[in-house]
Amino acid sequence: MLGDFGDRSRALGLTSRPDFALVGLLRIPETQTSPWASLVRRVLFAIGLLFTAAMVVYLGREGYHDNAGEDISFLDAFYYSTVSLSTTGYGDIAPVSPEARLANIIIITPLRLLFLIVLVGTTIGVLTERSRQTFKIQRWRRSVRNHTVVVGYGTKGRTAIHAMIADGVQPADVVVVDTDTVALEAAGNAGLVTVHGSATQSDVLRLASVQNAASVIVATNRDDTAVLVTLTARELNKAAKIVVAIREAENTHLLRQSGADSVVVSSETAGRLLGIATTTPTVVEIMEDLLTPEQGFAVAERDVEPSEIGGSPRHLSDIVLGVVRNGDLIRVGEPEVDAIESGDKLLYIRRVLK
Structure with a gap:
């Protein structure tokens, strides 16, 4: 089955298409004007x-010759320009008096220009937008590196992106992949690069340049879809950090085997908070505070300073929750982190200034 999936993905050949053929599938945001x-x-x-x-x-x-037999004045030249640029071409019926020609300049020509703008403006705008998008796609595909690909722009995907942007990530460094055109329109209006297509297909992920991404967030609505997206993303990028949200905890091991670095069980996490809120609602408030990076407190990670090497994380001015050593999290209080080592990272509570 996976072999057939690979054949279908390669048959699509999205990344081999010319850039102008990707307009509509890949959208680069631009500044909105009135x-x-x-x-x-x-x-x-x-x-x-x-x-x-x-x-x-x-x-x-x-x-130039005037049928009235008079010398060409600037007014005549201006009149000739108006009937020429507006493609009117009076021929043998033409106003010859200055008053009539002035009326054509002041009244008729503006009306004709407005008509042409209404008639042709939309077509010109579409062609201009398509050319501009083609150029943006060319430039983006050449330069995009170390970005974050977010699969799914539902509630979980939007919230994840909001948290990243609040933590300092630039919107231009986020690419959204989804099959819902309404969701992609909302993502584009938020200044995010969007790709229309199913992330279970490798060519769609290549179009999002997942092979050059630093991280991938999988926020799909179905756990089986999340497994297939994770498998495909890990096949394309062996080094990216892949974070997946699922509904059922029993699928956690499948995601781990598929290549996920972190798995968040959304239903159980929400259930725990609901249970805690019935007895100690203030605990839920502080948890929400810690998970909201733009206000109050926030859980953050930082490198160890040279003066801190050899000391205990419990004696620092920061409230340290754990130490990340060689990619593994060791909680404060365990014997392994009695002394901080060079290369460690500290997981601590940071005060966010409003």
């Missing part, structure tokens, strides 16, 4: 073109 500002820019650009054409005609006025 539609009125965009409209004013278009109108000013049209007026600038009109004046440029009028100057060209006026400077070469000896080569």
